[in-house]
Structure formats: structure tokens, C-alpha cells
Amino acid sequence: MTSTTSTTAWEELVTSALLGTERRTPAADVPAPGKEAPVALLDAAALHTVRRRAGLRPAAARPLPEPAPHDSRPELPEPARRRLAQLLADRAAPAGSGGRRGTAPDLTELLPQWLTAANEHGYRAPASVLPALLDAARARTDLRPLALRFAGPRGLRLARLNADWKFALRGTWGSSRTGGPGGGSVLPAPEDAEAVRQLWEEGLFAERVSLLASVRAHDPAAALALLSATWSTERAEDRLMFLDSLRTGLSDADEPFLEQALSDRSRNVRATAAELLSALPRSALAARMAARAATCVGPDRTDGAAGIVVEAPHECDADMQRDGVVPTPPSARGQRSWWLGQLVESAPLSIWPERLGGRTAEEIVALPVADDWGDELHAAWCRAAVRQRDPEWARALLGAPAAPPSTGPGTSSLAERAKLLETLSEEERAGWVAAFISAHGLSEAFQLLGVCTVPWAEPLGRAVVDALDIARDGGSYPWSFSGVMGLAERCLDPAEASRLELLTATPDEAEGASPGAGGYWSEAFQRLVSTLRLRAAMHSELAPTGSLARA
16 A cells, blocks of 8 residues: 555544544445444554554654763662652652641652752762652752752753753753752853853843852852843843842942942832842941931930830832832821831841930830830831841840740731741750740741751750640640641651650540540651651661761
């Protein structure tokens, strides 16, 4: 049968299949003796398929892809390789509900820790797991930096051949830095000034954003020079994204550029520039904001008692707006309080001790504020402490951890408290949260625990375990604490596993307890213990000596 005849017969079969054999009789050469027409049609289609494939002429061979650059990192130990395969195989398993039963660890949540540890040891990914690793990174953006660093240049070579993995081609350095954070990418090495300049001027927007962020992390002055060279020709939305990269390595050297950006055509660009300048206490904008804030907040001398008096601004003039003050407040917010908050949060905190009688931050925060302006003033100071990374003021605004959150000196918002905690040292942060949990339990601790360093310091870990034990004895179901329990599985020091073993037994059901709660708590603690031991095994498998490492 010629090629033309074969093609025509195939088209006739397709037509018959689409219209139905009752409406369109199959071709005469369809073998139909003893068979129903639909079955005969399918048999004929199978026969013609073989003919068509056998008759294909081979196409010209394509050149082989370039081999991946050499990756000199050491191979994974065999136990760690098996563990990685297990973690990746489990990634597609459905996530358990908050009250899930069972004692098996949630392997999906352990993959980020495993990748972090593997990268710290400097291992390279086995070639056989690269497709699964890239699929996992595609599904979870939080995994991408870790997975791409681990995948290295071979992973990036694969990503260039599969459109599903194109995310891997954005945001990391070139193959000359295979041991670096990205393990290789389409971006040039930062030392190659000419290649950096060329990509900055000719690259796609996503490539340019990634390039600027990476150059900024490597050499802040070089990134600023790069941005300055093309600033006037950039689109407003692009300028905003580029400007945001200056948060990394922000210093007084950035002030002249940011001061110019205050006159930008875009309101969002102006607001971002003003925010960045207010984080530089020695900037001219900070001085202007300090002068404005000082006219609004001062010592109360009306009755002789120490206190603070507030006179919020009566207008938002053009100079204030140029310095980033937004004139229109959100709904249900007064104009004057809105303007006051923006002035105070942008003023250097260092002005207040002199302005308020030489007092310390703690003493200032404790002063009464007249006319119910206290909440507004303290909230603005909280934002200023976070923006200026001032631990003294953060400590004063947090207050004593044992104090009820609703009566604290600064803010009752747990989200704001978590931001304040991030300005403290790791040790002080963990100690404050441990004391908070000991005083108030776990019901309001989830956001605070999220800013503590992993693994949790011993006092914090013990406070969490003690609070979980108290909750269990209270007779409620563990589902109310599923968020904290999940954090504990990932963040507790694995050394706590032996201490927790005692809590895995099913307790006697107390009077008034929820039915079956003891069994659920037992399973939850068994899962916690098994997860901690698995984490310890993971780190032991990755350690070159095979010794147990801290999670």
C-alpha cells in the first residue's frame, strides 16, 4: 500500500469512528467477517497504526545536548540516598488533617530540613532523583532555593529540557559557582562585570530582578550602580520591584539614590523610598520626620505628674507627602491619627529619650499618654522598632512575658509581637517565648514560636512539652493544638525524644474529659517521638562520620 493510499484509508477510519459505524460504513477493506462493525473498525485502526509507524522515514539526527558542567561536590552516603528517595516518594501523599490519627511522621514536612542539612554538608544530588526533586520544587515554592542548590548544574541542565521546570532557570548564579547558593544557572557570575551589564541591559524582567537581587547580596555598591544606570528608563512597576531589592544591605550609601526616588512619578515608588530612608536613622528624611514628630509628641506638664501629651498634625502638606506620608487614611481610621502614626514610625527612636526627659525606652513606654493617644503612639513605636531593628525598644514594647497580652505596654497583636521578637537575639527570643508559654499556655503561642530558631533552645522546648502535657491532662482533644504539635515535630531538639517517651502511654480517662481524648493524645505523642527520632537518623545519615547531629 502506498503512503497516499494508507493516509486515505486512515482518514476514512477516523471519519467512521467520529460519525459512528451506523451512520458511516467502514471502508471496504475493513476485515469484518463474523465481527460487529465497531469491533472490526477498531481492529482495522490497530492494523493501520502499525503500518503508519513502520512506514515513517527517520528524521535527521539532532545534535546531542551539551553535557552538564562538572559538579565536584561529594556523593551522598548510601543511607542518605535511600532516605532522600523515601522523602521524595512521599511528597505526593495527601496532607493529613489537623486531627489526623496515626503515629507515622509526616515526611513531606521533613524534606526542607533534609535539604538544608545536605547543602550544609556540601553534597551533590544523585542523578536518579533529579526529576523527582525538580517536580517537588515545582509544586512547593518554599523548596526551590534548597532544591536548586542541591540539584546543582545537572539539575539546571535538565530544567532547560523541560518547560515544567523553567522556574529553575531564574535567580541563581552561573555554573562557575556550582558550590554556591544556586548550584549553577543562566545568570553570570558576579565577578564577570561585562556579562552582568549585558544581562541587565538585555535580559528579561524576571532575569533582571534575580540578577539585581543576587548582585546586591554579593556587592551592594555594584547593584546600586547597576540600578542607577538605567533608572530613568525603567517602567514604574519595574522600578518598584528593583527598589525593593535595596532592602538587602541597606546602608547610608544608598541615601542619595533614595532621596532622588522621593520625587519619582509613581506614588508606590515614593512610598517605598521613604520607608527605606526612614530605616536609616542618620538620613535627611529621618531628620525631617523627627522634627515633625517632636512637634506632635512631648512631655505633659499640665499637672506636674510625668506623662506624654500628643497633638496630632492638622494637615498633610506637600512636603509631608513627598516624604512618604499617605494623606488618605483607610476606612474607619481618623485622618489625624493616621498622619501621626506615619510620622512617629518614620522618626528615629533615638530622639525620644532627649525629648522625654532623658528616660530610657522602658521608662518612656511606661509613661501615661493623655487623651487616649496611648494605643496609637505605642503602635507607631512598635513599627519603628521593627523597621529600625532596635532591640532596646522592642524589649520595652514587648514588656514582661508573664504580663497578659491585653495589658502589655506596646501591642496586644501577636503578629506585631512576633515582629518585635525578631529584633532580639536568638537566645533572648527563645527565652521570652518560653516564659510566655509558661505563663499563658499554647493557645496564643503559635505565631511567636514561628520566629524562634530551629532547633528550639532547651528552655523553649521544655516549655512547649510541659504545656502540651498540661493540655493533655486537661482532657481536651489534641486537635486544638495541632499547629503547635506540627511545629514541635519539626522544631524540637531530637534529644527531647527520650523525655517525651513517658507521654506516649494512654492515660486514664479523667472525669469530664472528652471521650477517647487520651488515645488521641497518645498517638500524637507517639508521632512526635517517631518524628524526632527520624530527624536524628536523617542527620546521622548525612554526617560524614555517621555521628548523631543536631536537627
